[in-house]
Every structure is written in structure tokens, then in C-alpha cells.
Amino acid sequence: MAIVLDGMGSDQYPEPEVTGALTAAEELQEEIILVGQQELLEPRLKAANTKGLPVRIVHAPDVLEMGEKAVESARKKPNNSMAIGLDLVKSGEARAFVTAGNTGAAMFNGLRKLGRIKGVQRPALTAMFPVMTGYTVVLDIGANADCRPNFLQQFAVMGSIYAQKALGVENPRIGLLSNGEEAGKGNQLIKDTYHLMEEIGLNFIGNVEAKELFAGHADVVVTDGFTGNVLLKTSESVAKMLLTVLKEELMASTRTKMGAFLAKPAFGKVKKMLDPSEVGAAPLLGIDGLVFVGHGRSDAHAIHSALRAAHVAANNNLLEALRENIQSRFETTPENE
Amino acid sequence: MAIVLDGMGSDQYPEPEVTGALTAAEELQEEIILVGQQELLEPRLKAANTKGLPVRIVHAPDVLEMGEKAVESARKKPNNSMAIGLDLVKSGEARAFVTAGNTGAAMFNGLRKLGRIKGVQRPALTAMFPVMTGYTVVLDIGANADCRPNFLQQFAVMGSIYAQKALGVENPRIGLLSNGEEAGKGNQLIKDTYHLMEEIGLNFIGNVEAKELFAGHADVVVTDGFTGNVLLKTSESVAKMLLTVLKEELMASTRTKMGAFLAKPAFGKVKKMLDPSEVGAAPLLGIDGLVFVGHGRSDAHAIHSALRAAHVAANNNLLEALRENIQSRFETTPENE
Numbered sequence: 001m002a003i004v005l006d007g008m009g010s011d012q013y014p015e016p017e018v019t020g021a022l023t024a025a026e027e028l029q030e031e032i033i034l035v036g037q038q039e040l041l042e043p044r045l046k047a048a049n050t051k052g053l054p055v056r057i058v059h060a061p062d063v064l065e066m067g068e069k070a071v072e073s074a075r076k077k078p079n080n081s082m083a084i085g086l087d088l089v090k091s092g093e094a095r096a097f098v099t100a101g102n103t104g105a106a107m108f109n110g111l112r113k114l115g116r117i118k119g120v121q122r123p124a125l126t127a128m129f130p131v132m133t134g135y136t137v138v139l140d141i142g143a144n145a146d147c148r149p150n151f152l153q154q155f156a157v158m159g160s161i162y163a164q165k166a167l168g169v170e171n172p173r174i175g176l177l178s179n180g181e182e183a184g185k186g187n188q189l190i191k192d193t194y195h196l197m198e199e200i201g202l203n204f205i206g207n208v209e210a211k212e213l214f215a216g217h218a219d220v221v222v223t224d225g226f227t228g229n230v231l232l233k234t235s236e237s238v239a240k241m242l243l244t245v246l247k248e249e250l251m252a253s254t255r256t257k258m259g260a261f262l263a264k265p266a267f268g269k270v271k272k273m274l275d276p277s278e279v280g281a282a283p284l285l286g287i288d289g290l291v292f293v294g295h296g297r298s299d300a301h302a303i304h305s306a307l308r309a310a311h312v313a314a315n316n317n318l319l320e321a322l323r324e325n326i327q328s329r330f331e332t333t334p335e336n337e
Numbered sequence: 338m339a340i341v342l343d344g345m346g347s348d349q350y351p352e353p354e355v356t357g358a359l360t361a362a363e364e365l366q367e368e369i370i371l372v373g374q375q376e377l378l379e380p381r382l383k384a385a386n387t388k389g390l391p392v393r394i395v396h397a398p399d400v401l402e403m404g405e406k407a408v409e410s411a412r413k414k415p416n417n418s419m420a421i422g423l424d425l426v427k428s429g430e431a432r433a434f435v436t437a438g439n440t441g442a443a444m445f446n447g448l449r450k451l452g453r454i455k456g457v458q459r460p461a462l463t464a465m466f467p468v469m470t471g472y473t474v475v476l477d478i479g480a481n482a483d484c485r486p487n488f489l490q491q492f493a494v495m496g497s498i499y500a501q502k503a504l505g506v507e508n509p510r511i512g513l514l515s516n517g518e519e520a521g522k523g524n525q526l527i528k529d530t531y532h533l534m535e536e537i538g539l540n541f542i543g544n545v546e547a548k549e550l551f552a553g554h555a556d557v558v559v560t561d562g563f564t565g566n567v568l569l570k571t572s573e574s575v576a577k578m579l580l581t582v583l584k585e586e587l588m589a590s591t592r593t594k595m596g597a598f599l600a601k602p603a604f605g606k607v608k609k610m611l612d613p614s615e616v617g618a619a620p621l622l623g624i625d626g627l628v629f630v631g632h633g634r635s636d637a638h639a640i641h642s643a644l645r646a647a648h649v650a651a652n653n654n655l656l657e658a659l660r661e662n663i664q665s666r667f668e669t670t671p672e673n674e
Binding site: 131132142145146177179186187188190209210211213214215224225226227229230231233234235236237238239240241242243244245246249250252253255256258259260261262263264265266267268269270273 | 468469479482483514515516523524525527546547548550551552561562563564566567568570571572573574575576577578579580581582583586587589590592593595596597598599600601602603604605606607610
């Protein structure tokens with residue numbers, strides 16, 4: 001089988017994609033299908049020492065540029081690299097799709113080409129948050145700004161299956177993001193969701209606040225897409241602000257410059273924690289196919305990690321497990337409200 | 338006139354309160370009325386060198402302890418230090434109330450004793466967020482988990498007046514927290530609020546995300562109490578996590594320990610940015626009286642800063658400006674929905 005890689009996704013495309021595809025093909029021993037403009041990809045692939053690695057190109061004439069409105073652009077350009085790539089998953093030629101492109105465009109293309117898993121009310125965007133103990137899955141981080149309690153309940157099921165199948169967590173602890181730990185805290189959505197979480201038969205640990213999240217008390221944290229997006233962007237912005245201020249201050253005198261030089265190894269771990277290339281990519285859960293989205297800033301190492309994440313998820317039958325769980329747990333739920 | 342200080346508020350009460358009251362009384366040349374258990378406060382005040390400073394004690398027999406449920410406890414103990422202190426504001430004996438105690442209890446006591454400003458739909462909790470350029474006011478950070486568009490509109494007005502009167506910002510830039518900068522982004526609440534923000538005649542700069550907030554693009558950021566609470570706790574938790582990891586790593590080898598020693602001055606600014614004692618306290622806006630709540634971790638310096646914040650707000654007629662603006666802008670709005 002093969003994994004499709006969007007050759008035109010990352011901010012620096014196609015270099016990270018070409019290099020990442022080659023190193024991943026070597027490690028994973030699985031074919032990587034690079035989708036994008038042939039005239040751009042082919043010379044780079046030829047120039048690289050491919051050593052007979054199973055990497056091939058499928059041409060997609062259209063490019064979703066960064067400045068464009070993602071969804072609008074995806075609609076106008078039906079032959080964009082994501083759409084062509086997802087066709088290969090739909091046809092069964094490949095078992096997963098990976099992109100470092102725009103998440104909204106990936107969701108749009110994914111829904112259009114592959115549809116939703118039967119029974120899923122709304123697909124969700126996931127993200128891996130660096131926490132004190134490793135990583136925590138958070139969903140939804142932006143696909144659904146307005147959610148209903150049963151959406152969140154399904155997010156919990158999908159997040160739990162993902163943590164099990166793709167991350168190897170045995171009995172994932174599921175938390176519901178709220179403004180207080182106690183049951184009964186929260187806005188109306190959280191209050192209405194709480195008992196649904198208790199009923200669904202997961203390892204539900206109750207409401208969690210940011211302090212529990214970042215301390216690593218949960219494996220999966222469930223939230224609506226608006227709050228999840230604020231959570232994600234706040235954590236990124238605060239980290240960036242602190243490191244920027246610290247860097248400026250470290251460069252302010254000869255003494256602190258010397259200190260910064262000696263302390264450099266210590267900064268390494270913090271930098272690594274915040275480096276999206278360590279995680280690679282997170283899935284769009286609820287799409288009827290494996291679709292992984294990496295950070296736009298992905299380098300070749302990040303692309304390689306993203307392809308590995310998709311490979312592992314496919315090997316562990318993530319999609320099949322999601323389908324089964326949604327079907328068995330939500331039999332009587334109508335597909336659309 | 339006088340400012341009332343809750344003598345039993347901070348985690349370390351009453352030491353920070355007694356010391357902070359004395360230094361503030363000296364700087365501000367205003368009487369500070371310390372409210373709390375006389376038997377606890379009096380010996381400490383006598384032991385300190387009060388130099389005839391205008392600090393006096395008003396006895397309050399009941400204490401709201403940290404382990405208790407704040408609002409329940411405030412209800413059960415009508416003679417708690419907040420309630421007695423707020424009576425002094427209500428009677429006109431003092432012009433502002435300051436506490437480092439529980440925010441929920443302060444809101445409960447404040448509403449019970451002073452009520453809402455006429456025309457205010459919901460009072461809001463404010464917080465001062467450290468950002469790249471200084472501080473940004475965010476409200477609501479927890480009083481109203483579920484908001485309506487007209488609540489947020491009033492938060493914007495109150496936040497703008499506060500930034501003008503108490504922080505000296507001439508034409509405060511008001512942002513609406515959303516999951517995208519463009520107009521039209523947001524959940525239903527934000528979409529329904531956007532045009533109300535445009536209509537109210539403030540310096541509304543549109544939607545802001547965390548990156549704009551922490552870059553200092555707005556002076557006041559408006560959000561519902563649930564999202565605001567997640568925002569506040571996320572920023573605190575991420576900062577704490579990064580500094581904890583960095584500290585651990587700095588202590589890992591002789592080289593990095595030496596680096597940390599030399600780099601110490603650089604860490605000072607980051608620490609200062611995150612130190613609640615620099616800000617002192619933030620007001621409960623919408624209560625018909627000046628009520629300032631500081632961080633539970635307040636030390637004497639923080640208490641002093643909090644008293645100064647209340648003193649400045651009172652001198653600049655914050656309460657009168659809030660009353661006038663609410664009345665003139667929301668004349669036709671019914672007091673309760």
C-alpha cells in the first residue's frame with residue numbers, strides 16, 4: 001500500500017516534502033505518492049539520491065497559495081494537490097493522505113472527496129499539545145465553532161480511539177475542558193455535555209482546566225472548536241512571547257550573552273517541546289479516510305514524522321476502529337441533526 | 338476619604354495586608370481601613386512602626402477560608418471581612434474596596450451589598466494580561482460563562498472607560514476575541530456581537546486572536562467569561578510549564594548552572610512580566626461601587642499596588658464615568674432581559 005503526500009503543502013514547499021518523502025519511504029518501507037506540479041517535483045526528485053526508493057509523483061496542476069482564502073480557493077481549483085491526492089485514497093490506491101497545507105482546505109477537500117464516517121455528526125480537527133508529561137490530544141481545535149453536546153460526545157469517542165490506536169495509550173483519560181474542575185462548572189454546553197460523557201463508557205475523568213491539561217492529567221481533552229482554537233493560539237502565543245522577551249534580555253549584556261551561551265543545552269528541551277516537527281501531524285477525525293495535517297512550518301523532519309504518524313495509524317486500523325465504534329455507540333443517532 | 342482593604346484576603350493573610358496598607362497609606366496619603374479579625378490584625382499593626390499613618394481596623398468576625406466553596410461560604414457568613422468592608426463603601430465612609438480574596442466571593446458580596454450600576458446587564462471580571470507592549474485588559478474572565486451579544490457590548494464600554502480613567506489610555510483600542518481576525522469569523526455569539534461593537538461608538542478594531550492580544554494590538558479585549566477564563570488559565574499554565582522545564586534543564590549540569598547564574602538578570606524581566614504584584618488588582622466592572630480584586634498570591638508589594646490602583650481609579654472618577662456612559666449609551670435597554 002501507499003501513503004499520499006501533498007507536495008505543495010508546507011510554507012517552504014516542495015523541498016521539505018521531497019526530502020521527507022524519501023527518508024520516510026526508506027524508514028517505513030512503504031510507497032509515498034507525492035502529489036503536485038510535476039514540473040516542480042520531478043527535477044527535485046531526480047536530483048536527490050532516491051536509491052530506488054518507492055517514491056513517485058502524481059501530477060496536480062492547481063496550487064492552493066498561502067495568501068488565498070483556503071476554502072474558496074479549494075472550491076475554485078478542483079485539481080489542487082489535496083483534491084487529486086484524496087482521490088487516490090478514495091480509489092483505494094493509497095491508505096492515508098498527509099498534508100502540511102491549510103487545515104480548512106484539507107477539511108473541505110477531505111469532506112468533499114471522502115465524506116464523513118457513517119454516524120459522525122461533525123468531523124473534528126485535532127492537535128497534539130506539548131504538556132509536562134509528553135503530548136495531549138485536544139479536539140476540536142477549529143472545525144466547529146458552535147457545537148452541540150452530542151458533537152462533543154463523539155469527539156471524545158474519536159479522540160479516545162485515536163489515542164489508543166495511533167498513540168498507544170491503553171485506557172485514554174478523557175477530560176472535558178471547562179472553567180473549573182468540579183462537575184457542574186462550565187457554560188451551558190459543558191453542563192449539558194457532562195452527563196453524556198459519563199454515559200458513553202470511556203475513561204472520563206471529568207472537567208479539566210488548563211492547569212490539568214498542561215500538567216498532563218488527561219490523554220485527550222475535548223472542547224468546542226472555538227474554545228479549542230483560542231486554547232491552541234493562546235498557548236502558542238504565550239510561548240512565543242516569553243521566548244522572545246527572554247531572547248531579547250539575554251542579548252542585552254555581555255554577561256547575559258555568556259550565560260545564554262553556557263545555558264544553550266537547557267533551551268534545547270524547551271525548543272524541542274514547542275517544535276511541531278516532533279509531532280508531525282494530527283488527524284482530521286470523522287472523515288471517512290485517514291487525513292493527517294501537519295504544521296505549515298514543517299521541515300523535512302516534520303514531514304517524515306507526519307508520514308510515520310499516518311503509517312502507524314493505518315497499520316493499527318485507526319479508520320476501521322473509528323467506523324466500528326461510531327456505529328456501535330451511536331446506532332440510533334440520526335446522521336444529521 | 339478612605340479605601341477599605343480586606344485584611345483576610347491573600348493566601349498569606351494578614352501579613353501582606355498589614356504591611357501593604359501601611360506603605361500605601363504613606364504613599365497615597367489616604368486612610369486605609371483594614372477589615373478583619375481584630376485579634377489578628379491589631380497586634381501586627383501595633384508591632385509595625387505605623388508612624389501615625391492613617392490605618393485603622395474595623396472588626397469582622399467571620400473568615401472565608403480557602404478550602405471552602407466561596408459563594409456558599411460568603412452566604413453562610415454574613416459577617417465576613419468582605420461583607421463588612423463593602424458596607425463601609427455603601428455607607429459612603431470609604432470610596433473603594435480592595436481584596437486579594439476569592440473573586441467569586443467578591444462578586445457575590447459586591448452584588449449583594451452594592452448592586453449593579455443602573456442599566457448594566459451583567460458585571461464582569463477583568464484581568465490585566467502581560468503582553469509584549471505592557472498590559473492589556475481582558476473581560477470577562479469568569480463571571481458570566483454564558484453571555485449574550487449585548488453583555489459583550491457592555492463589557493466593551495466598561496472596559497474602554499476603565500482603560501481611559503484608570504490606566505490613562507486615551508482612545509482605547511477594543512478587540513473582540515475570536516478564532517480568526519476577519520469579520521465574519523467566530524462562533525454565533527461573536528458573529529452576533531460584531532455589529533453591536535461597530536455601532537457602540539468605541540475605537541473597535543475588530544476581531545483579535547491570541548497573537549494580536551499578546552503582541553499588544555488592543556488595549557481591551559472582550560470575551561465571554563468561559564472563553565476568557567480558558568484564556569487566562571492557559572496563559573498562566575503555559576508560562577508556568579515553560580519556566581518549570583527551563584529551570585529543571587538549567588539545573589541539569591554544571592555548565593548550564595553557570596549559564597543560569599550569568600543569565601539571571603535576563604530572567605528578571607520575564608519574571609516581572611508574569612508577577613501579579615506588578616499589576617496589583619483588577620476591578621469588578623458593573624458593580625455600583627469600586628471593587629478591586631488582587632491575586633491570592635499577593636505579597637505586601639502587590640497589596641500596595643492594588644490600593645494604588647483603587648486610589649487612582651477613585652481619583653479619576655471611574656465609577657461616575659461608568660454610570661454616565663451606561664446611562665447615556667443604553668438608555669432604552671431594559672435592566673434585565
